[in-house]
Amino acid sequence: DQQVKQNSPSLSVQEGRISILNCDYTNSMFDYFLWYKKYPAEGPTFLISISSIKDKNEDGRFTVFLNKSAKHLSLHIVPSQPGDSAVYFCAATDDYKLSFGAGTTVTVRA
Amino acid sequence: SQTIHQWPATLVQPVGSPLSLECTVEGTSNPNLYWYRQAAGRGLQLLFYSVGIGQISSEVPQNLSASRPQDRQFILSSKKLLLSDSGFYLCAWSAGSHEKLFFGSGTQLSVL
Numbered sequence: 001d002q003q004v005k006q007n008s009p010s011l012s013v014q015e016g017r018i019s020i021l022n023c024d025y026t027n028s029m030f031d032y033f034l035w036y037k038k039y040p041a042e043g044p045t046f047l048i049s050i051s052s053i054k055d056k057n058e059d060g061r062f063t064v065f066l067n068k069s070a071k072h073l074s075l076h077i078v079p080s081q082p083g084d085s086a087v088y089f090c091a092a093t094d095d096y097k098l099s100f101g102a103g104t105t106v107t108v109r110a
Numbered sequence: 111s112q113t114i115h116q117w118p119a120t121l122v123q124p125v126g127s128p129l130s131l132e133c134t135v136e137g138t139s140n141p142n143l144y145w146y147r148q149a150a151g152r153g154l155q156l157l158f159y160s161v162g163i164g165q166i167s168s169e170v171p172q173n174l175s176a177s178r179p180q181d182r183q184f185i186l187s188s189k190k191l192l193l194s195d196s197g198f199y200l201c202a203w204s205a206g207s208h209e210k211l212f213f214g215s216g217t218q219l220s221v222l
Contacts, residue, residue, distance in 0.1 A: 006153075031208070032190070034210055041198075042216065043202075043214050043215050044154070044200070046211070046212070049210060073221035089153065089154060093203065095208070096142050096204060096206060096207045096208070097144075097156060097159055097169075098158070098211055100153045100155075100156075102152060102153035105152075
């Protein structure tokens with residue numbers, strides 16, 4: 001049972017423009033949300049997180065937005081750079097186990 | 111600083127052979143430890159997690175098992191591999207509840 005869903009398997013964006021990645025969850029108990037970035041044949045690396053008491057968290061070029069009523073979060077990357085080309089995973093938890101989405105492959109075009 | 115080591119990086123095994131993947135964490139005490147698997151073109155599936163020595167919880171019924179013989183050591187095993195066990199296996203640790211996970215570099219397992 002997939003509790004975290006990323007419905008867009010891929011996203012192509014031009015360098016310098018905004019990348020918007022979306023994520024939906026079904027478990028209303030989730031109260032901590034994270035985004036990870038993964039390159040091929042490597043482990044995922046943590047990007048940014050947000051607690052359910054907030055609706056926005058920003059770290060440099062990365063901003064995560066949380067809409068609890070819609071059970072939806074999004075990651076904005078501005079501006080997109082070639083090094084941002086990777087797979088992005090959304091994750092959620094209400095304890096110490098993270099549930100991950102299927103990932104969105106981002107390709108940044110020059 | 112904390113580091114996580116996972117090996118081997120690549121493994122090719124015949125069907126029916128045993129498996130042992132090892133993961134160790136340095137620079138922290140009593141971490142929560144995890145094994146995830148990423149099948150081709152799919153997301154990260156939690157296989158096992160441990161909140162302490164000898165405490166193992168299984169998320170998905172399968173022919174894999176996990177053990178935690180020491181505080182910072184986590185082992186993934188199988189007595190007989192299946193073709194469906196192929197995938198990218200990731201070990202991870204966290205400091206506790208509502209904490210981010212730190213992942214190892216992964217093991218690409220191909221069962222032929």
